[in-house]
Amino acid sequence: MSGTYLGMPAFPTAVRxxxxxxxxxxxxxxxxxxxxxxxxxxxxELDDWAQLREAGKDIKDQTLHHLDRYLLQLETQVTxxxxxxxxxxxxxxxxxxxxxxxxxxxxxxxxxVKSMATQEIGLNEALAxxxxxxxxxxxxxxxxxxxxxxxSHILVPAIHKNRSEIRDIFIEAMGRWGRPAPDGLSxxxxxxAEAARLHLREKFLRAKVAVSGANFMVxxxxxxxxxxxxxxxxxxxxxxxxxxxxxGIEKVIPTWQDLGVFLQLLPRSSTAERMNPYTSTWTGxxxxxxxxxxxxxxxxxxxxxxxxxxxxxQALRCIRCSACLNVCPVYERAGGHAYGSPYPGxxxxxxxxxxxxxxxxxxxxxPYASSLCGACYEVCPVAIDIPEVLVHLREQVADQGGxxxxxxxxxxxxxxxxxGHPAVLAAGERAASKTRKLHPQKxxxxxxxxxxxxxxxxEMPAEPFRDWWKKNRSPKEGR
Amino acid sequence: MNSRETTLAxxxxxxxxxxxxxxxxxxxxxxxxVADEPTxxxxxxxxxxxxxxxxxxxxxxxxxxxxxxxxxAARNARSVVVPAGLDRSWLRDVDSALVxxxxxxxxxxxxxxDAVVTGCALAIAETGTIVxxxxxNQGRRALTLVPDHHICVVAxxxxxxxxxxxxxxxxxxxxxTWISGPSATSDIELDRVEGVHGPRTLDVVVVxxxxxxxxxxxxTTT
Numbered sequence: 001m002s003g004t005y006l007g008m009p010a011f012p013t014a015v016r017x018x019x020x021x022x023x024x025x026x027x028x029x030x031x032x033x034x035x036x037x038x039x040x041x042x043x044x045e046l047d048d049w050a051q052l053r054e055a056g057k058d059i060k061d062q063t064l065h066h067l068d069r070y071l072l073q074l075e076t077q078v079t080x081x082x083x084x085x086x087x088x089x090x091x092x093x094x095x096x097x098x099x100x101x102x103x104x105x106x107x108x109x110x111x112x113v114k115s116m117a118t119q120e121i122g123l124n125e126a127l128a129x130x131x132x133x134x135x136x137x138x139x140x141x142x143x144x145x146x147x148x149x150x151x152s153h154i155l156v157p158a159i160h161k162n163r164s165e166i167r168d169i170f171i172e173a174m175g176r177w178g179r180p181a182p183d184g185l186s187x188x189x190x191x192x193a194e195a196a197r198l199h200l201r202e203k204f205l206r207a208k209v210a211v212s213g214a215n216f217m218v219x220x221x222x223x224x225x226x227x228x229x230x231x232x233x234x235x236x237x238x239x240x241x242x243x244x245x246x247x248g249i250e251k252v253i254p255t256w257q258d259l260g261v262f263l264q265l266l267p268r269s270s271t272a273e274r275m276n277p278y279t280s281t282w283t284g285x286x287x288x289x290x291x292x293x294x295x296x297x298x299x300x301x302x303x304x305x306x307x308x309x310x311x312x313x314q315a316l317r318c319i320r321c322s323a324c325l326n327v328c329p330v331y332e333r334a335g336g337h338a339y340g341s342p343y344p345g346x347x348x349x350x351x352x353x354x355x356x357x358x359x360x361x362x363x364x365x366x367p368y369a370s371s372l373c374g375a376c377y378e379v380c381p382v383a384i385d386i387p388e389v390l391v392h393l394r395e396q397v398a399d400q401g402g403x404x405x406x407x408x409x410x411x412x413x414x415x416x417x418x419x420g421h422p423a424v425l426a427a428g429e430r431a432a433s434k435t436r437k438l439h440p441q442k443x444x445x446x447x448x449x450x451x452x453x454x455x456x457x458x459e460m461p462a463e464p465f466r467d468w469w470k471k472n473r474s475p476k477e478g479r
Numbered sequence: 480m481n482s483r484e485t486t487l488a489x490x491x492x493x494x495x496x497x498x499x500x501x502x503x504x505x506x507x508x509x510x511x512x513v514a515d516e517p518t519x520x521x522x523x524x525x526x527x528x529x530x531x532x533x534x535x536x537x538x539x540x541x542x543x544x545x546x547x548x549x550x551x552a553a554r555n556a557r558s559v560v561v562p563a564g565l566d567r568s569w570l571r572d573v574d575s576a577l578v579x580x581x582x583x584x585x586x587x588x589x590x591x592x593d594a595v596v597t598g599c600a601l602a603i604a605e606t607g608t609i610v611x612x613x614x615x616n617q618g619r620r621a622l623t624l625v626p627d628h629h630i631c632v633v634a635x636x637x638x639x640x641x642x643x644x645x646x647x648x649x650x651x652x653x654x655x656t657w658i659s660g661p662s663a664t665s666d667i668e669l670d671r672v673e674g675v676h677g678p679r680t681l682d683v684v685v686v687x688x689x690x691x692x693x694x695x696x697x698x699t700t701t
Contacts, residue, residue, distance in 0.1 A: 035669055045512075051509075055507075055508050062502070066501060139664050156665070197676060223652075229663050256651045
């Protein structure tokens with residue numbers, strides 16, 4: 001695994017390898033089943049979950065429907081509170097803004113809070129190209145970074161690694177990035193966490209610039225919110241002199257009171273906790289407490305294109321809880337890397353092709369990376385109808401043509417002609433019934449060949465229905 | 480057109496199908512899920528904090544100094560950082576060196592200090608959360624982050640039932656830290672491990688007016 005999603009194979013090719021990786025399958029099955037069971041319990045504690053979910057969905061929809069107004073309100077409030085707001089239309093522009101801010105401070109390293117937005121824009125790689133080292137400080141992100149690996153889950157990026165694999169990565173790589181792993185490090189999770197604590201603390205204490213994302217931005221007050229567990233977020237958000245937050249424009253919510261909905265929905269859906277250990281909120285800068293300089297980079301990068309699709313825009317409601325990954329039978333077997341994007345699983349299958357477009361083979365394959373079982377929709381705390389968007393995107397992929405879809409289009413055209421000519425249809429049916437002993441149970445490729453590898457073709461009846469009807473239920477018999 | 484105008488123009492173009500008028504959001508979720516009575520809230524806060532491996536202690540105003548001294552001694556705290564506005568009488572029985580917070584105290588200094596004692600803005604029973612808002616008896620955010628042991632004093636009348644009840648009582652312009660149990664991670668095989676980067680020990684001391692203290696179960700330590 002090399003640290004980039006670029007050039008990765010399309011989903012059907014990628015899963016051919018990942019589904020045969022028994023270690024990966026075991027790690028994933030254990031992790032996803034553990035969390036989905038816990039989540040069900042945490043949700044069951046609130047008897048108004050359905051109402052909370054509806055409120056979350058509607059608040060997000062209302063915000064998206066008037067996004068220009070809320071973004072302007074947010075900008076005004078952040079600026080009034082001493083922050084600086086930057087706008088970035090794409091990844092390159094966002095990376096440029098961050099790199100220039102870091103260089104203006106004369107720094108060559110930054111500490112980072114885990115953030116999906118910065119994964120999406122490839123910030124670490126862009127900073128490296130400018131001679132700036134970005135240190136990931138979330139334990140799982142650290143594991144991924146030290147292992148020259150890629151995240152495979154939105155919430156638990158190293159979910160594909162078990163404890164002994166993590167120990168080996170720490171022993172092998174920590175010394176190259178800073179404080180080495182302690183001698184004789186065991187694979188006990190508490191010992192591994194302690195090694196990470198020691199390794200990262202020296203970085204927290206010397207860092208002058210931090211980069212984060214945000215879970216929510218409150219338009220009414222200009223407040224940013226980061227939800228986390230470990231305290232690495234708090235370290236990055238409060239100790240450095242300069243804080244740069246890169247946040248997707250869809251993360252805005254209208255009011256402070258709206259947090260009452262999302263701070264109930266998010267922790268229970270994601271880590272199955274009543275509340276995550278640490279939530280930090282900040283509004284601009286506060287003299288003598290925390291960073292003296294705060295920059296907010298508002299990121300488009302495909303979000304406005306997603307917003308323009310009336311069916312697909314609901315994907316922008318996503319609060320990145322990852323509940324849909326943990327219940328998905330496809331994710332559980334394929335693993336996160338197969339999706340070729342920082343957003344794996346069901347939400348990734350609809351978000352990635354919308355953010356990046358469906359021109360590439362990887363992105364065009366993602367709407368098909370699903371059994372459409374609907375479990376993702378059931379657990380989604382903001383009721384994103386993922387199956388609906390998947391089918392909608394499949395239609396778009398089919399419309400743009402391509403190998404399989406040209407064949408399908410020809411078949412549909414032929415079927416249309418036959419159905420429009422009843423005599424031809426009847427003759428064809430009779431011929432098919434007469435030759436039914438000769439029909440194969442499997443279809444040799446191309447087209448539906450792979451489909452019938454695991455399914456039998458339907459058996460042909462002894463005679464066509466119209467012949468049977470004529471014999472048995474003919475109106476002449478007075479029935 | 481600069482990027483700000485480009486983005487806003489794209490947003491407006493994307494929303495051409497949306498009617499200008501906003502509809503009202505349904506707000507029929509509950510503002511809390513428990514009986515809003517002091518003893519119920521106290522017991523629930525206690526239970527939920529313990530569930531997330533915080534240590535909870537109940538005490539009275541008169542016994543508070545002795546309780547704090549005992550908790551610091553139990554962890555062999557040699558030094559304790561004290562927010563500028565903390566009631567110093569709380570710490571009169573403490574043997575550890577008291578370090579007053581001031582602007583010259585850097586993160587490196589704080590890293591050498593064993594413990595911190597603070598008050599809080601409020602506590603939320605349903606989620607087992609204490610909220611700090613950098614008020615005078617809590618100080619800046621770094622104080623409760625870098626030392627390994629945090630003792631937070633909660634007055635029983637600071638406990639609210641739920642997150643929706645807490646928000647109107649908090650000022651969003653103040654930097655806030657919501658704490659539910661000590662630092663924790665579930666990144667390794669989803670096993671919960673306490674103590675990664677924040678304080679590994681969280682003691683929550685609930686100060687109860689004597690009448691209420693007698694009716695609840697008393698001075699429980701976990």
